[in-house]
Amino acid sequence: MTKRLTTVLLASWLPLAPALAAAPAPCPPATAGVSDLGYSSYLDNGAIRGSNIDVLEELQKRSGCKLTVRWYPRSRLYAQFFSQQLDLTGASLRTAERDRYGTWLPYTYTHFELVLLNREAGKFRSLAEFVARSTARLNITRGITYSAQTQAQLDRLQQLGRLEYVNDYSVVFRKIQAGRAEGTLAPATIHLLNQRRFGMVGQMSVSSVTESPRTMVGLYVSHKVAPEVLQRYADALRSIVADGTMQKFYERYLGAEATQRLYHDDARDILDALPPPR
Missing domain, CATH: 3.40.190.10 (Periplasmic binding protein-like II)
Incomplete structure (x- = not known):
């Protein structure tokens, strides 16, 4: 971008x-x-x-x-x-x-959802479960505000070396496509456009997580x-x-x-x- x-x-x-x-x-x-x-x-x-x-x-x-x-x-x-x-x-x-x-x-x-490549997807009801039960890496963008509960789990991911902040969502999906990350946290307005733009429709799964309710x-x-x-x-x-x-x-x-x-x-x-x- x-x-x-x-x-x-x-x-x-x-x-x-x-x-x-x-x-x-x-x-x-x-x-x-x-x-x-x-x-x-x-x-x-x-x-x-x-x-x-x-x-x-x-x-x-x-x-x-x-x-x-x-x-x-x-x-x-x-x-x-x-x-x-x-x-x-x-x-x-x-x-x-x-x-x-x-x-x-x-x-x-808006409603931030956990978006993962199908091979990494699981039945994660929360980000806490994702942190504990997966090794997948997320990319998210700078300048986005998350709930305190969501940010706490993102901080845990960053401490584990499984989270990177980048400038915008086109970079996020470009890195997922290149194999440098396996997913992101984003609302439908963002992840649907980028899945279509990067030819990834059908390759990713979406889960709602308890830390990120509709707001x-x-x-x-x-x-x-x-x-x-x-x-x-x-x-x-x-x-x-x-x-x-x-x-x-x-x-x-x-x-x-x-x-x-x-x-x-x-x-x-x-x-x-x-x-x-x-």
């Missing part, structure tokens, strides 16, 4: 609806940062695509706020956000550190963004989730079965976590 910065002006893609164009308080243009996260955001011949880009495009349409999207290596994305070079980040898990710099607005789910993912909006603009983003995201548009975005990339595994119940907890509508 190239580390060059790629910029897309979403405003050039979408004419604003007349009702939004007539809004009494237009918001200033904003910049959102994204990085390599499989079908959430990926580079396709220089263009940034993915469900996260679809969300930002729809956010612009429904809020009336022009957005520019820029591509960063995962390890640089939050450094840019923390230094106030970005107004929004896409596809972010919530952390206490990030909360110091922005407001988190959830819009979907919400959202946008971080910088504290420098005006409260009324933040509210417009929140209201737009609420409508995207409530009317099923978000699930349709996921079905476009993952298919109905994988999307249903994520949205096995309604999205009420996402709606409850968003600021109340104005």
Whole structure:
């Protein structure tokens, strides 16, 4: 995956609806940062695509706020956000550190899964079992936040010499393909794209592990963004989730079965976590 910065002006893609164009308080243009996260955001011949880009495009349409999207290596994305070079980040898990710099607005789910070459796969119900009963090596990327329980097991793997951090998921799967690792920990949005991209469909098995339950993912909006603009983003995201548009975005990339595994119940907890509508 190239580390060059790629910029897309979403405003050039979408004419604003007349009702939004007539809004009494237009918001200033904003910049959102994204990085390599499989079908959430990926580079396709220089263009940034993915469900996260679809969300930002729809956010612009429904809020009336022009957005520019820029591509960063995962390890640089939050450094840019923390230094106030970005107004929004896409596809972010919530952390206490990030909360110091922005407001988190959830819009979907993610679920990190243990993905192994078939010859290494077993009936692992937890990462702890995998650590104890396997000799397989994992590669994961820098800049990803995991649950405390997951990180504890990853630390054990690293101490055993069975874990390596790399810059992005294309490197992860390239190394698996080359025999320098046997698996990774990644959500379906990431591992499905890379399995298809590297011709590994049917060669890998996926297991859910107890240390990594389904969790919400959202946008971080910088504290420098005006409260009324933040509210417009929140209201737009609420409508995207409530009317099923978000699930349709996921079905476009993952298919109905994988999307249903994520949205096995309604999205009420996402709606409850968003600021109340104005």
